[in-house]
Amino acid sequence: xxxxxxxxxxxxxxxxxxxxxxxxxxxxxxxxxxxxxxxxxxxxxxxxxxxxxxxxxxxxxxxxxxxxxxxxxxxxxxxxxxxxxxxxxxxxxxxxxxxxxxxxxxxxxxxxxxxxxxxxxxxxxxxxxxxxxxxxxxxxxxxxxxxxxxxxxxxxxxxxxxxxxxxxxxxxxxxxxxxxxxxxxxxxxxxxxxxxxxxxxxxxxxxxxxxxxxxxxxxxxxxxxxxxxxxxxxxxxxxxxxxxxxxxxxxxxxxxxxxxxxxxxxxxxxxxxxxx
Amino acid sequence: xxxxxxxxxxxxxxxxxxxxxxxxxxxxxxxxxxxxxxxxxxxxxxxxxxxxxxxxxxxxxxxxxxxxxxxxxxxxxxxxxxxxxxxxxxxxxxxxxxxxxxxxxxxxxxxxxxxxxxxxxxxxxxxxxxxxxxxxxxxxxxxxxxxxxxxxxxxxxxxxxxxxxxxxxxxxxxxxxxxxxxxxxxxxxxxxxxxxxxxxxxxxxxxxxxxxxxxxxxxxxxxxxxxxxxxxxxxxxxxxxxxxxxxxxxxxxxxxxxxxxxxxxxxxxxxxxxxxxxxxxxxxxxxxxxxxxxxxxxxx
Numbered sequence: 001x002x003x004x005x006x007x008x009x010x011x012x013x014x015x016x017x018x019x020x021x022x023x024x025x026x027x028x029x030x031x032x033x034x035x036x037x038x039x040x041x042x043x044x045x046x047x048x049x050x051x052x053x054x055x056x057x058x059x060x061x062x063x064x065x066x067x068x069x070x071x072x073x074x075x076x077x078x079x080x081x082x083x084x085x086x087x088x089x090x091x092x093x094x095x096x097x098x099x100x101x102x103x104x105x106x107x108x109x110x111x112x113x114x115x116x117x118x119x120x121x122x123x124x125x126x127x128x129x130x131x132x133x134x135x136x137x138x139x140x141x142x143x144x145x146x147x148x149x150x151x152x153x154x155x156x157x158x159x160x161x162x163x164x165x166x167x168x169x170x171x172x173x174x175x176x177x178x179x180x181x182x183x184x185x186x187x188x189x190x191x192x193x194x195x196x197x198x199x200x201x202x203x204x205x206x207x208x209x210x211x212x213x214x215x216x217x218x219x220x221x222x223x224x225x226x227x228x229x230x231x232x233x234x235x236x237x238x239x240x241x242x243x244x245x246x247x248x249x250x251x252x253x254x255x256x257x258x259x260x261x262x263x264x265x266x267x268x269x270x271x272x273x274x275x276x
Numbered sequence: 277x278x279x280x281x282x283x284x285x286x287x288x289x290x291x292x293x294x295x296x297x298x299x300x301x302x303x304x305x306x307x308x309x310x311x312x313x314x315x316x317x318x319x320x321x322x323x324x325x326x327x328x329x330x331x332x333x334x335x336x337x338x339x340x341x342x343x344x345x346x347x348x349x350x351x352x353x354x355x356x357x358x359x360x361x362x363x364x365x366x367x368x369x370x371x372x373x374x375x376x377x378x379x380x381x382x383x384x385x386x387x388x389x390x391x392x393x394x395x396x397x398x399x400x401x402x403x404x405x406x407x408x409x410x411x412x413x414x415x416x417x418x419x420x421x422x423x424x425x426x427x428x429x430x431x432x433x434x435x436x437x438x439x440x441x442x443x444x445x446x447x448x449x450x451x452x453x454x455x456x457x458x459x460x461x462x463x464x465x466x467x468x469x470x471x472x473x474x475x476x477x478x479x480x481x482x483x484x485x486x487x488x489x490x491x492x493x494x495x496x497x498x499x500x501x502x503x504x505x506x507x508x509x510x511x512x513x514x515x516x517x518x519x520x521x522x523x524x525x526x527x528x529x530x531x532x533x534x535x536x537x538x539x540x541x542x543x544x545x546x547x548x549x550x551x552x553x554x555x556x557x558x559x560x561x562x563x564x565x566x567x568x569x570x571x572x573x574x575x576x
Binding site (some may be wrong): 006010011013014015017018021022024025027043044066087088091093094095098102103107110112113115116117118119120121122123124125126127128143144147148150151154159161171179180183205207208209210211215226227229230233240241243244247250251254255262266269 | 293294296297298300301302304305307308309310311312313315316319325371373376377379387390391392393394396397398399400401404405406407408415417418448451453457458460461493505508512513515516530531532534535538539544547548551552554555558559562
């Protein structure tokens, strides 16, 4: 193969492979903006002229599936990731800076939690929630999310804290700041890159979660957008227009969030990959 | 990450520090992870069924039942097939694509973005997309019909095929993760090594084999462990696309089975035993694989 062919061959192959990979996503994108009859006749064609019929149908459903789901998803995700960032930053800081045996055991116990499949514990979780009177509530789902994902946050923050010089905290201590004040005014602002990773990863995971909201929140008004897609799917096996539109709208917030913070996301993901 | 805190660290000595910084996280973790594991372990030793009390202590009977239960072995086999197939496929395809995209420029940046998109989609969304393509009257088979194929495969309705279709769907979603991690690894491979090897007469494949591949060891570790752990839990796609079928548990995974027998079938005692086995399995496999791969990193 000569130098010249390899010059255009790589971009051509790369573009072709990517296009094939992208086909399923393309299918959703174009069909969101087509009328139902056209989806059946020519599923792959471009939507000319584009129509917002399916989107309007999703917005105006009589059971308000989309709106209830959206409110719940925003509430659950926003509250969960805020609480998770604060609690896991404090806990990660504490565990990274303590040298006691208790703290080391606690770190190991928490890290073991990273591997636990949700299906293993969801049934007992419903019983714990029932005993607190929190079953079928947003509050209950938030607490479950915090408990389940806190090891991930602690893992990220504990690792990051070790890269911050202790001298900064000692200086603050000499100036008379207590532990709390040192943490909030000196350490926490320095943890911003770790906070970004935690917020983005957990934001995406919690927004996309299926099993926990399906079982904890229950039907109708308690659904999230992700579970809503599943429910809509059951009703309209053949009406892909509406299901695709619902999927598109349910995914839009995550995609915007992801695109806005893409750098942090990829950085967080690859932090360990190159260094090992 | 750099080493532990230095000798001069002001220690967290006091209990009040633990109460302030550590306790809130630990309490929630205990409530919603540790206690539920304890409950599952306890139920696994009883005949609990919420609709058929009283609950009695039965010792290891549930474990003996599941060892003799062909359905349990079927879902375990399915889960192992899915986990191994997806881990290998996502790594292999992800590495190939990473090598293909390992160039600078706007085009390559845009293409990388495309591969990563499915990683941020929910399992439900990915399931619905592929279901619309792969059902018997879905897009793929309609197209095959038009091309003159009279009996296109029943991707999701053929009991012999559905499990592998599911593997492909999971792989498609995971590829992007592997691509990103491998790309980061590839960027850490020093150019000088490649140049030196080229001067010594090494071809592209020899250079990949002896320079790039050993240096990708940490990326391989991360991708393998991540793929194993996340695929082993497969639930969403089974629930949404196949509901465990077609036929008898042809695509049921162990996570799906735990939910089906426990929350749908109300056999809490038995399903807890399955859950405990699953937990032990995932812990053992990930520990062993992590050890092996890390040893390989050191030797490489």
